[in-house]
Amino acid sequence: MLVQVLRRLAVFVLSLVAASVLVFAFMAVLPGDPAQIALGVSATPESVAATRAAFGTDRPLVVQYAGWVSGLPVGDFGSSYVSRTAIGPQILDRVQVTLWLVLCATALALVLALPLGVLAAARHRSASGAVVSGVSQLGIAVPSFLAGILLVTVFAVRLGVLPSGGWVPPAQNPGEFVRHLVLPVVALGVVQAAVLTRYVRSAVLDVLREDYVRTARAKGLGPLRALARHGFRNAAIPVVTVLALQVATLLIGAVVVERVFVIPGLGSLLLDGTANRDLLLVQGVVMVLVVAVLLVNLLVDLLYTVIDPRLRAG
């Protein structure tokens, strides 16, 4: 058990290193000199060299990489070549916004998808089950930014009951915070719920056909109790797998939804960074997103061993 956890942690760290090399190398292939770009074409060679030294881009790539990556664990992402300000605090600021969005959307997706998926599986031969399946199939076809636009059209533009965008920090005004959060969270969460519902349904359907559920019923448990006591934990294994993929999708989906709702999260930071060709900033945000995805995968793998005793052996 302990050996397994340690091995999994080692894989996680290796993945982090590999991902950071990939991200760094990718950004480093860009033609052009950041110092030259920052100063413009009229700069003197001396000032360019000085700026280069200030940026640290005159050092060999390996040294630059080592400098960049060693700062990451303590939240030091370097200073922007464009705005000349530290990147770390900006990212930290934006992460909180995106985290609210993603966590609330995940919660909403779970709250909707778990009961609906179970219902669709338990009644898969009846009309109600078919309706849930059909609606979830439709929901998957609607990208979250489209859902966002439609929600804004109805609730902000037509009915005027909710703001069409923007962001109010929770500490500043909790009520307004919630009002601004509702539409983006619904846009992200409902679409994810549609995907998740299908997986929950299929996992529960699989479990319902398992021999041990029949054994439970042979003991005298009613169909729902047999499912609840013996089915859910087994069905959780594939659902958790999908949920991990979903959180990754949500993180990236948030980038687009933040654009729709003009929310100052990681996504808008990333897009602004690309627009300004602020590569070190882009590099930092991409790294944060990739680390988040890897972290979710790690958590899920550890969660497996909690759920399934068969994975604890060895």
Place this chain on the structure above:
Amino acid sequence: MSTAPDSQPAAQPAPVLGARGPAGRRRATAGLLIGAVLVGLVVLTALVSFVWTPYDPLQVDSTARLLGPSGEHLLGTDKFGRDTVSQLMLGARTTLFVGFIAVGLAAVVGIPLGVFASMSTSWLGAAVMRANDLLLAFPALLLAIMFGAVFGASTLTAMVAIGIATIPAFARIARSGALQVLSTEYVLAARAAGRRRVGIAVRHVLPNISGLLIVQASVSFAIAVLAEAALSFLGFGTRPPTPSWGRMLQESQEFLYLTPRLALVPGIAIAVAVLGFNLLGDGLRDRFDPKLEDR
């Protein structure tokens, strides 16, 4: 063949449990049919756009801005007076083109990698799958934004990014399918007979996993359509003036109060394409693997 009584401890009512109920089969076939029709609709639209559109989709007409649906412009016009139907038709072309290249790239790279990983006994096979797992941490949109940042956003960067991000899906499905085929008796026999690995891969493995791969292609196509739309929406995909559904949506945003139709039309087009490819994939999966009933 004659049988000694009960030589196998098979579940007795197997024919009943294994068979899909008539209702389930009907629904699966209906899904396949609807999916094929929707995909066919999109493909047909794209094909027709090569020879005919109601108007030149790029023709700007300042006298015909933001018109409502009429006999002249069936779905109205946008802020530049361009005909929405014509834009939509060319958008279908963009969508299919990006999806086709992206899925093709993913299949061409992913399938050999997966089959190789399934047959390889050396560290290389394991390394391929590890790299594959790492790639999963870079979703399509993120890759496309990175590509856009470095090379400048274009249809090409979008296609390549979506394609690369889709490689792991193909590699995984090819590997797990190939592992199954490789454990079958006839492949063991072929190996025992001294057939080379490449020969086995081409003669036995690929034909037997083609069903799985076609299903994966259809599902990946749906994801690619979504990704392309999102990228165009963000400005990281197809550049103006080439019409694309995602950018039509993005351009519609400032007129949500005036003409929500401008958002609705490309939105419905995206949903139709995604739904079509998803239903097609699910329907084909039921066809190829009757054990997986109605899901």
Place this chain on the structure above:
Amino acid sequence: MTVQQHLRKADPRDHRGANRDVVLTVDGLDVATRRLPLLTDVSFRLTRGERVGLIGESGSGKSLTALALMGLLPEGVHAEGSVRLAGADHDLVGASEKQMSWVRGRRMSMVFQEPMTALNPVMRVGKQVEEGMLLHRTQDSRPAARAAALDLLARVRLPDPASAARAYPHQLSGGQRQRVMLAMALANDPEVLVCDEPTTALDVTVQAQMLELILEASVERDAAMLFITHDLPVVATVCQRLLVMYGGRIVESGTVEQVLTRPRHPYTRGLLAASDLELVDEAGRLRTIPGTVPAAGQFPDGCVFRNRCDHEVDRCTTFPPWAGQQEHGFACWNPTGEDVRA
């Protein structure tokens, strides 16, 4: 105590069950999907303490019979006819889930064929054994149920019951898991025990121990047992009476001795010949029943066996009426051996 001692203890004088209490009466049980008949007119009785074997090839409907008795038929499969349990004031066919929940695991329980998949992989074995007792309130508290579960695990001779109770199913061998299954089935001292090929999935060396346990359990509790198997030697050791099933119908019944030594139905004779490794045909090959069991719904009209039967006559195009009594009889127009029909 050995099997033989047990058999002696359970006096075989009344093994036809004529003068003992009837526990379970199955009458005209039909099972079908919407399109296909799967079981037709299955009728038999189990008396207290009686051990009845249900034999036949794969696909003849044995397991389906067991599931129908328990009310656990797969979706889309329906039963008609009558299954009465003594002391229950309702027919088990068409009973509500609530009524069946009360019967299942309390008055009738079942041991399934596959010990590898029949236990919940993510729940400790002890808990799975306790569950049925707490559910039916035969033990009124957690600690009492835990103690009872340990006792049951000891009685099915699991070495170290305490650690077995803490184990997850994957940590036990197939034979050990099947013992757990048996402990679960016996937890509430049921009156009817249905065993669906309980030893088929086990190693040969473990099979004999398992059979002995099952036999001991049913004798100790005086429980009626329906024992499903395709293994004729097993049937001969465990059972007193036999039902031979083919094509979803019971085609012959009688005591073990009657059926195994004087089979009347050509199918029964075929089964016996096929299991006799000394019996060979003119060419020196082992005897088999020609052809294979058709898929459900593909059996011929009239006698279900006639397409594989070497005794077929014209009348076989209609299904033969039952000849003899329910306890000893057969359904064949042209039986082998002496003809009680004349």
